[in-house]
Amino acid sequence: MHLEYTVVEGDFVNAGTASSSVKKALKQLNVSPQVVKRVVVALYEAEVNAIAHAYGGKVLVDIDSDKIKMVVADKGPGIPDIALAMQEGYSTARPEVRDMGFGAGMGLPNMQKNVDKLNVSSEVGVGTTVEMVVNFV
Amino acid sequence: MAKLFFCVKKNVYLCNEEYCKYKIIMTLREVARLLNGQVLLGENRLDEEVTMGFASDLMSEVLTLKDTPMLITGLCNMQTIRTCDMANLEYLVIVRNKKPTEEMLELAQESDMVVITSEYSMFKACGILYADGILPLY
Numbered sequence A: 001m002h003l004e005y006t007v008v009e010g011d012f013v014n015a016g017t018a019s020s021s022v023k024k025a026l027k028q029l030n031v032s033p034q035v036v037k038r039v040v041v042a043l044y045e046a047e048v049n050a051i052a053h054a055y056g057g058k059v060l061v062d063i064d065s066d067k068i069k070m071v072v073a074d075k076g077p078g079i080p081d082i083a084l085a086m087q088e089g090y091s092t093a094r095p096e097v098r099d100m101g102f103g104a105g106m107g108l109p110n111m112q113k114n115v116d117k118l119n120v121s122s123e124v125g126v127g128t129t130v131e132m133v134v135n136f137v
Numbered sequence B: 001m002a003k004l005f006f007c008v009k010k011n012v013y014l015c016n017e018e019y020c021k022y023k024i025i026m027t028l029r030e031v032a033r034l035l036n037g038q039v040l041l042g043e044n045r046l047d048e049e050v051t052m053g054f055a056s057d058l059m060s061e062v063l064t065l066k067d068t069p070m071l072i073t074g075l076c077n078m079q080t081i082r083t084c085d086m087a088n089l090e091y092l093v094i095v096r097n098k099k100p101t102e103e104m105l106e107l108a109q110e111s112d113m114v115v116i117t118s119e120y121s122m123f124k125a126c127g128i129l130y131a132d133g134i135l136p137l138y
C-alpha cells in the first residue's frame, strides 16, 4: 500500500494528520499495537520537524506485509551538522515552536530509538530527507 | 527487585502489587472530583481506574514514554491531542484553566479519550493526585 501526504510550513493544526492516517491503516492491517506506536511516534516527530524547522514537504509511506517504509522530505534550510542534531537536547526551535509543545531536542533521538532503520540526509539551503523503516516482526 | 513507591496516604513504602492491593488506585471520577475538574469528554468512562500519572508540557518528552499513564499538562492545543493519539494515552487532564477548542475535542473524541480540565496549577494538581496515591512513572 502506498500513501502520500503534504505537510505545510507552520501548519501546526494539521501536524500529525499523516501519522493519524497511517495509524488507522496499520490497525486495519492488524499490526501489533506496540509496533504501531513505534511507527507513528517516529513519523509524527518527523512530520513536526518538517513543519517546525523547514518549509513543509512530502510524506511518502509504503506498507508491505513485513515492514513499513516512511520518507519525510522537506524543502528547507537543511541541517548543517546531522551528528549534532541527533544529540539529545540539541534544538534550534523558534519560540513559536516551543509554544506548541516542541523544541526539547528529543525528536531525532526518539525516531532513532523507535525505528529499525533511520537515514537522515540533508543539504544546506535545499532541504532534508528522513527515511525510516520499521519491521513488523 | 520490585520497585518501591512511597505511599503518602499510609506513610510507607509499598511495592506495586501492594499498592494495587490496598486499592489506592483511583477512578477518573475521583480524579475529576479531587481537581474540582470539569469532564469535557468521556463521561461514560469515569469508573475506569488510573494508577500512573505523568506531567509535562513537552510533547516530545511525552512521546518517549513506553507506558500509557494519565497525562497532566498545561499545553492545550491540537498537538496535545495528537500526541495522546500517537502515544495511546487515553486519559488527559488539562490544568491552569485552559479550555480545549471544539476541534481539539472532536479529535479527542475520535480516539475515545477522557478529557478533564481543572483551574488548578500544574503543581497543585500533581501534588493532590500524588498525595492521593497516583504513581509516578519514575
Ligand SMILES: Nc1ncnc2c1ncn2[C@@H]1O[C@H](COP(=O)(O)OP(=O)(O)OP(=O)(O)O)[C@@H](O)[C@H]1O
Binding pocket: A045, A049, A050, A052, A053, A054, A074, A076, A077, A078, A079, A085, A086, A090, A091, A092, A093, A101, A102, A103, A104, A105, A106, A107, A108, A109, A128, B060, B061
Ligand atoms: N527537517 C529539518 N529541517 C531543518 N532542521 C532540522 C530538521 N529536523 C531537525 N532539524 C534540526 O535538528 C534539531 C534537532 O531536531 P529534534 O527533532 O531532535 O529536536 P527539536 O525538533 O528541536 O525538538 P523536539 O523534537 O524535541 O520537539 C532541530 O532543532 C533543528 O535544528
Ligand SMILES: [Mg+2]
Binding pocket: A045, A048, A049, A102, A103, A106, A107, A108, B060
Ligand atoms: Mg523535533
